[in-house]
Amino acid sequence: MSTRTIPMTDDLYAYYLSSSLRESEVLVRLREATRAHPEAGMQISPEQGQFMRFMVRLTGTVRAIEIGTYTGYSTLSVALALPDNGRIVACERREEFTQIGQPFWREAGMDGKIDLRIGKAAETLDAMIASGEQDSYDFAFIDGDKKNYGVYYEQCLTLVRAGGLIAIDNALWSGRLVDESLNDPASRAIRTLNVKIRDDSRVDMSLLPIGDGLMLVRKLPENSDFLEK
Ligand code: CA
Numbered sequence: 001m002s003t004r005t006i007p008m009t010d011d012l013y014a015y016y017l018s019s020s021l022r023e024s025e026v027l028v029r030l031r032e033a034t035r036a037h038p039e040a041g042m043q044i045s046p047e048q049g050q051f052m053r054f055m056v057r058l059t060g061t062v063r064a065i066e067i068g069t070y071t072g073y074s075t076l077s078v079a080l081a082l083p084d085n086g087r088i089v090a091c092e093r094r095e096e097f098t099q100i101g102q103p104f105w106r107e108a109g110m111d112g113k114i115d116l117r118i119g120k121a122a123e124t125l126d127a128m129i130a131s132g133e134q135d136s137y138d139f140a141f142i143d144g145d146k147k148n149y150g151v152y153y154e155q156c157l158t159l160v161r162a163g164g165l166i167a168i169d170n171a172l173w174s175g176r177l178v179d180e181s182l183n184d185p186a187s188r189a190i191r192t193l194n195v196k197i198r199d200d201s202r203v204d205m206s207l208l209p210i211g212d213g214l215m216l217v218r219k220l221p222e223n224s225d226f227l228e229k
Pocket residue numbers: 042043044143169170
């Protein structure tokens with residue numbers, strides 16, 4: 001029993017994975033192919049991938065957005081949970097990252113569900129809004145460059161339908177946010193956005209301490225003016 005979230009020790013984490021992780025063989029191999037990459041820490045954890053698949057199915061998501069594809073583990077996780085007519089728009093600035101994941105996407109038969117957009121995500125999302133795609137997505141995963149998190153949040157809030165879900169990664173930023181002297185642009189952006197979302201009456205929210213902290217935001221219908229009482 002506990003009145004707070006319990007600390008995740010190494011032993012407990014090993015138990016957590018061994019007793020609950022479901023990860024298909026192609027995801028295991030993509031994770032392993034990414035492990036050698038110099039920026040492998042940017043990949044989500046396998047239990048978070050499982051949780052995202054769970055959420056995609058729970059919300060009945062057909063149209064998804066991802067900001068920050070990296071080598072495409074999270075992209076493939078979401079694609080695997082989408083129905084046959086589902087699509088994920090995957091935004092990534094660095095094409096060389098996505099080239100690591102693309103053979104695995106094909107092997108899993110998921111490449112047809114993944115609409116990869118190479119470029120600056122803010123510009124890609126602006127173009128989607130300009131072409132009338134607002135209120136038409138069911139799920140968005142924000143995991144791009146942290147200093148633009150506030151921009152991505154507003155763009156996703158426009159693109160996602162009322163009742164749709166936005167998941168924002170690294171909301172706990174490796175625990176660094178407790179250091180109030182930390183003032184780099186990335187830390188500042190995450191800290192600012194966390195508080196903004198807490199106080200945002202346009203959304204329902206819950207910050208989940210999975211992986212590096214996953215902020216879950218459900219877009220409310222317009223003028224619902226909802227805050228937890
Ligand atoms: Ca991340």
